[in-house]
Amino acid sequence: MENHNINLTLNIWRQENPSTEGRFEEFKVSTSPDASILEMLDELNNTLEAKGERPIAFESDCREGICGTCGVVVNGHPHGPLPKTATCQLHMRTFKDGENLYIEPFRAKAYNIIKDLIVDRSPLDKIIQSGGFISVNTGSAPDANIHPISKETATIAIEAAECIGCGACVAACKNASAMLFVGAKVSQFAVLPQGQPERYDRVQAMVNTMDEMGFGSCTNTYACEAECPKGVSVTNIARMNRDFLKAKITSHALHF
Amino acid sequence: MSWLSRSFKTSIGQKLVMAITGLLLLLFLFVHLAGNFTIWGGEAFFTQYVSTLESLGNFTHIIEVGLALLFIVHIFFGLRLALQNAEKRPVQYKVYESNNLIDFSARYTWQTGVLILVFLVVHLITFWYLYKFGGENRELFEIVTTWFANPIYSLFYVLIMIALGVHIQHGFQSAFQTLGWTHPKYTPFIEKLGTFIAWLLGLGFSLIPIYFYFSSIGGN
């Protein structure tokens, strides 16, 4: 672990509230290379607060890369330049002394900026509410071992289920598409036997909500996969597309 | 609204239209290229090919109408998606690097598409329209060789064929992704096949202007 501090120039997006114009504000900081970028911001905020200035609003919670709360764009990359790393796990040793950092909120039509670096990602919840579940009431579950599930299937399911819902895929995509997020949830249930009864309704319901929420469509550039902190694969999008097409052709449901 | 029209309005529905029309247009490009290659058989052979097509009569017309529809649908949906997507990020990033992580061909799909559209118009006017409705009773072979003797025209043609290659490079595997035909065993092959087809069509279509341009210089 190194000891000497590094000096950086930060250009951070400041925006009072959703309706005001935002702008970049410059800060000079000297920080420990062992600190995470969020700890560096904590320190900056404490300095600002001590001076009676408004601290930078940003979100984070677990700081272990699993809750999906944090997420800013650092130098053009959601969650920063390191692959498979959430913002909270991005350490300052990644940056060189004297470097200029641009820190911006996730930008998308579907994500309103609330304040500074905080955006509203509730449209992702709305998508889940429209179908991202298996309808099973508590108490009516059969024995857990009733469906043997092959390792291959279980692996596909968990690799899809690892999505932390941070919404970086939307922030990375040039179309601000949420296909990786939705594809991952659709896929997880599409491969499991428990998910079969609702399989084709689910995909149609979730895609409809995704469209209503103002996300873009997928042009298969795969920037989402490259920037996903959990490395969720775009094959999940293909699986969703396949199910969507099959649903359109074979499902009896006319209301979609 | 019926389920069908609603389906074509969904994001994935529109993408499916792009994928299916795209793959069908690719088939047409193969046929077109094969037709073009009759030109290597000399003027007589090429002219015979052209007149054989014409002798098919209504069949050719049906194909032409179908082809036009494919183009129109592919272009219409493509432009609509591009316009829809363009407004999904109203405030742009100051620094945006995610896009640089992706394949060059994927970055510029709609732009290469627009170039091809421009070309399509020029191409139809300079060959098809001139041949059919040009008034003078010129052979297609003559029209072709005359145009390709023009360096600017040939260069334009070749550049667009490169754009076509780039468009196909992304579009081919993208269509498979959109249709959900992916598999860890076969997808790498499909990607390679896409690259091969992109080169094949791009180079194949470019060879003719290059050949006729240089032979026109040589002829002088």
Added chain:
Amino acid sequence: MIKLDAKIPEGHISEKWTNHKFNMKLVNPSNKRKYDVIVVGTGLAGASAAATLAELGYKVKAFTFHDSPRRAHSIAAQGGINASKNYQNDGDSDFRLYYDTIKGGDFRSREANTYRLAEVSANIIDQAVAQGVPFAREYGGTLANRSFGGAQVSRTFYARGETGQQLLLGAYSALSRQIGLKNVEMYTRREMLDVVIVDGQAKGIIVRNLLTGEIERYSAQAVILATGGYARVFYLSTNAMNSNATAVWRAHKKGAAFANPCFTQIHPTCLPIHGELQSKRVLMSESLRNDGRIWVSKNKADKRSAADIPEEERDYYLERKYPSFGNLAPRDISSRSAKEVCDEGRGVNGKDAVYLDFSEAINRLGENVIRERYGNLFDMYQNITGENPYKVPMQIYPAPHYVMGGLWVDYNLMSNIPGLFVLGEANFSDHGANRLGASALMQGLADGYFVIPYTIGNYFGGQKPEKVSTDNTAFAEAEKTVRDSIQKLISINGKQTVDSIHKRLGQIMWDKVGMARNEKGLKEAISEITSLREEFWKDVKVVGQDKELNQTLERAGRVADFLELGELMAVDALNRNESCGAHFREEYQTKEGEALRNDEEYAYVSAWEFKKVGEWELNKEPLVFEYVKLATRSYK
């Protein structure tokens, strides 16, 4: 004095829950929609409760201070969830899980609750699998299990190192379904700041809308708190940045007894502190101790690098002291031993860190096997510390992780305030003085899926609680208290930042109310916390306004509560003149330095009643053990 009636049902321990379920009053399905229930918190306990109650037909209002219910800190649990499925045919049973839990808790939990936890554990796995939770599988397709500390059977179900995430997403999906069906009204970005009590019954809550700063009132016929633990009182802990005690603390100040506040679990395998900027401690799964050997130098302040310290000068202290369990000694013992060697000055470079060394395992099994087992953890370690653990030994040091203490609840999970229920880590419930690994997820989901749906019906059926309008004076009074306290925080305009005071509180807690406590230190802690609290209310600086998104104000309110809770933790630790589980009083230890329990005098739950700030009255709920014999834990 509070009357503490645990309401433990009659009958043999294995029949209590069944009998109770039969004897409880029911609410007719068509009447359920007449009852409003407020659920605060959407972690495992809150989300599972909200979803299940909505499925039953109750009108549920769910609250979280997060932007989404999926963010709750349950998500960070790594290891697994216990259940007495006995799928491995290795002799597990409800009784064995109950026994392990009660022994692991050093005989300071309530027998009947602990047994019920074991009894419903198998249902949790069924439910989670039906929801599509992707647990690990064997090649034949059946569910896989692994073993965990404190148990001799393999009963832990897991999903890679992300079991908490997968279970929470399961509960979140069930909750989302009910939100979509409009059976649950979901209020995100709302922080509960008070509970409203009308005629002695909990009837609603006061929340602050974190986006606008507006104070809002919500009424219901029952309030469920599932707001997690308070380990952030230590400032540095493995808890999330926003985890806090405010909801339970405000309820405590309204009359709910706080039970066993000093029982805090310090987890042994966390990354050491890197510097002053550190905001939290990162946990590395306990499973690392299966192949890693823990050691320090035999010399004080040894500045040599690990590679330069020869084998004979290394002290593998756990293997030395606990030859039969070795590096797999339970969490409390293992943490305390690390503290001992570091206090002696033998930590890495004289700092608070010990080595967790995989070189022997890498030599024996090869790097690939180790990579396969722990690859993601090693990557995480390297990402955070910048060091390659395949080449140099990891450094670890214990960190506060989980609190066994919480609001006192009876067998029905109801606090001493009628209509106020407390679930999950927020209650004191089932873990006694120490929680076993993989049992927190089990308890949160047991409470939410399988206990509260029955017991809340009993409350409604028996009491027939009336609806109360939010215009009631009790709401107005509670709202006024909340507004006044916010105004006060904003108006102090002193010199010290909220974080700086929180850090100082954390240091006091860690030094004096941490892994090892003594009378002198605890008394000092009480007076230091008291004066820090006074300093806070005189000199804290809260920038910004109340009618806006103001994260400093949010933190200030939480720290204000920690400053009161911290004192109670010290008071409780001082009262408990024994060592048990995670509570280690230096005065009470055996010759070998092991915890010395005092069952004669301290086999009770300390339930503290709030009188005024800094003043509590102790109520005792005696613990009666009919089905286990009290024994000294031995891991030698």
